[in-house]
Amino acid sequence: MSEEDPIKTLHRLRSSIDNVDAALIFLLAERFKCTKQVGELKAEHGMPASDPPREEQQVARLRTLAEDADLDPAFAEKWFNFVVAEVIRHHAEAADGR
Incomplete structure (x- = not known):
């Protein structure tokens, strides 16, 4: 069995x-x-x-999606909370600007 060169594999995976x-x-x-x-x-x-x-x-929806995708639901929740904190900050700035 021929194996791919580990360096090539590393570059392919990193790509x-x-x-x-x-x-x-972009998303x-x-x-x-x-x-x-x-x-x-x-x-x-x-x-x-x-x-x-x-x-x-x-959070409940994303935890279920994470489980279905074989991703740690706790990680998905942490990611969502991080993003939502930034969104709320933007919303508060928009309200202050009015």
Whole structure:
């Protein structure tokens, strides 16, 4: 059985990782474009920056998706909480700017 050179394998795997990282950045940028619009809408109508019931629903949904994808649900929740904290900060800034 012929095995691929470990250095070539490493480069191939790292190339795949780089592609996934690039896709994640573009997806996050698209997500923040949407949440910016949500923040502007909330600010315009005096809605609170945070929506705890929505966040709880999303955490439950993402934990299930993570389990289905064989990803640690706790990690998925930590990622979501990190992103939501930034979104809430943006929403609060939008409200302060009105």
